[in-house]
Amino acid sequence: MTPALADLQPGDRVALLVPGSTAYVDVVLSLLAEGIFPVPLDPRLTPHERERILANLQPARTITAESQLPTLVTERKRELPRGRPMHVTSGTTGTPKGVFSGLLSEDNARRLVAEERELWGFNATDVNLVLSPLYHSAPLRFATGTLLAGGRVVGFDSDGRQPGFDPERITQIIDDERPTTMFCVPAHLQRLLAHWDAHGTPDLSCFRLVAHAGAACPDVVKRRIINLFPAGSTWEFYGSTEGQFTACASEEWLSRPGTVGRARPGRTIAVDDDGQIWCTVPEHARFSYFNDPDKTAQAWRATPDGPAFSVGDLGRLDTEGYLHLDGRREDLVITGGVNVYPTEVENALAEHPLVADVAVYGVPDEQWGQRVVATVVGTASEDELDGWARERLAPPKRPKEYRFSDELPRTLTGKVRRRELAAEADDERP
Template identity: 35%
Template sequence: MRGTLGAEFTAAFDRYRDRTAVEAGGRRWTFADLDRWSAAVARQLRDHGVRAGDPVALHLGNGVEFVVADVAVARLGAVKVPVNTLLPADTVRYIVEAVAARVAIVDPALGVDVPGPVIPVGDLAGPSDPPFSPPAPVASDARAAIYFTGGTTGRPKGVVHTQASAVAVQYAQLLEAEIAQDDRLLLTTPLAHAAGLFAQSALIRGATCVIEPGFDADRVLDALRTRGITWTFLVPTMLYRLLDAVAGPEEFGVRTIVYGAAPITPGHLARALEVFGPVFVQLYGQTECPNWGTRLAKDDHDPARPDLLDSCGRASIVADVMIASDDSSPVAAGETGEVCLRSPYLLQGYLDDPAATAEKFLPGGWIRTGDVGFLDEGGYLHLRDRRADMVISGGMNVYCREVEDVLADHPGVAQVAVIGVPHDDWGEAVHAVVVGSVDADELLAWSRGRLAAYARPKSAELADELPVTPFGKVDKKALRAPHWAGRERAIG
């Protein structure tokens, strides 16, 4: 390993100069083009005072400019802070201020007044020929990125990753996601999220990123049929949309479809295998251990093995999985406890939050995930519940407390509890249980504009009172029970 992302990208530019690096908006850029363009943007950032270790926020939609900015930040040894464009404006501003961004590269069309110095995407420097003079070598334990967890309206946590962890996850990903040099990766999910890591992998490997501004089932199917796509990443909801839009089996050239955030339901998987073939790989991880905590391999996606399909696979190639009891000691196979992970690409810590960092780590280099599950005799991880009060809907993290705080501002709401309920497409949907005088439809309409689209409740019910535990806390287990009755998993 070369130790830093900047060094990895530089090596790729030298090795693959004439290969196509990115296709977007009907245009293509070679690795040599990307080299020249990212070097020009790096010099532009340097002119704005950016030095190694300085945070640079990226509030950009999907496009070649995101990739160029990402690489430019890495070449300076600066710290990338990707900001999801689905977040509310207040959360975007909080993130940029929390990291004290030296500068933010923004798309004004997103309509957010980002604080501090900004470079509008239209003002980015264009490709130029002067060679880039790299800064002094950056240490492997220096910060490389700060990713923010969830965040719907409140205070998401900044997850700090070092250069060493950023490089380590790329090598694991190249193996586990089966990214080859001749692959053409179709990326439709936000580059500020997991797709940005896949784009980095593609560049390091010499593969081609085919970037779409967002997911559209018909456009994806057209790309699979006509653009030589061999690899893509989806959340299960997107896969279901593709299955709805395709008539039957076709000779797609796709070799690998990686998915995450939730398992594929057995019925959908049977049809997906019929339509696309044995191409599916499931990942399980979290921002603190990106993407590859466990992996369910292509061979494991067998409708005749429902025990495997209930799982999210076995430990990734350089990761370890442990199930811990309440006293943090490991439990035997088949026993349920908290899922803990260990890998070379764990977070360094939470930004400006030593207490949360200390709580996250266990002795021996393990981190707590907040998920509850068990390992079977074959080492496959089966998830059963979450310690954290969170809903994962369509692959996006929704923190219940933050949604509750917004809904509680409605004058007709006396009490509110937010839970996840089963949803065939999204895995889970956000559901509100309300005590008060507000009509359910009125509350749902009121939440629009106050919450990100993925965080808004999709349903609500009125109740005379909320159940409480013996300790006086709202008993969400009791609220969830009727919705999840008859299911082995208490999560989507």
């Protein structure tokens, strides 16, 4: 253990508030090998957001400078992780919660690594192209899974830093590095396809796995990637920060358009009469919400197949066990593959002295899947609200459009009719 880690104990948490890089991935693996839990966070969080999140997670150390990362890398960085990174999710309450795997036994730690390796085929010849920010769970999981199998990751600048998404640059990396795998969200695929339509499609024969998730993929995009990438290489999966539910090869999707697949190995899926989805998972894939036993208890229930969890999503199962989603969590907005919880945004905007009431929701957006919109009751101007949001919310959470009203539509029990507002905003799009 390095001197920088000497005062940390297994079970401690280290908040990472720095941009993604190759050193970032090494730190995540190094910490997990020691039983210390990295907490990947968006470095663009405002001081207001950081304070609120970190107060609940109580990290032993907070990393805010990239120069600190090398001091946390150990020679054990490729050894068995003793848990999962603690990613943070707000949930429909708008209160950030850490998803905590706890320290795993050696057997369960091996099962955790083996499950991902067996499902996605990670191996020593893999070259994983990293597209999404590493503070998100899926790109970090694919990158670390590749490295633990002996492969390598690409998509970084010469200094090891992770730049923003650029289709031209990604195309050049495909030509130069010949990646075998990549995880992406549909917005990435749409931007790549648009670039390739304009400038030519690169040789994609190097790919054996192109996995996408994070938002609904338009049918036209799905069918195009099936035709462009090697047969059998494109997959979709459905999951959440808390855990993974399904995986689906695109060829299966073709015969059942709209499905997100069947339960991953070692899991079973059930749907309540009201459509809520529940998933049993093996012991190594279970979780709690850190320092929140009440929320943890609400997320889990006992079943004949073992403990099952739900994140409140709705869906239906066909006769062969294929899951179709009927809706994400009622209020969740997914923009560019990033989860935005309206309550969190509403709470921030409601603190403005000239805002009497506010509702936040998502409307369809051709590029990002959804965009965040706020309907405000009060006398604050759009510029004032935009400035307020910039001080308190990371970029994906800031409304891209403000609408104004004398009052918000509500049910008889006082709940805001977000769907009504969203439908009205969508109808009035130019």
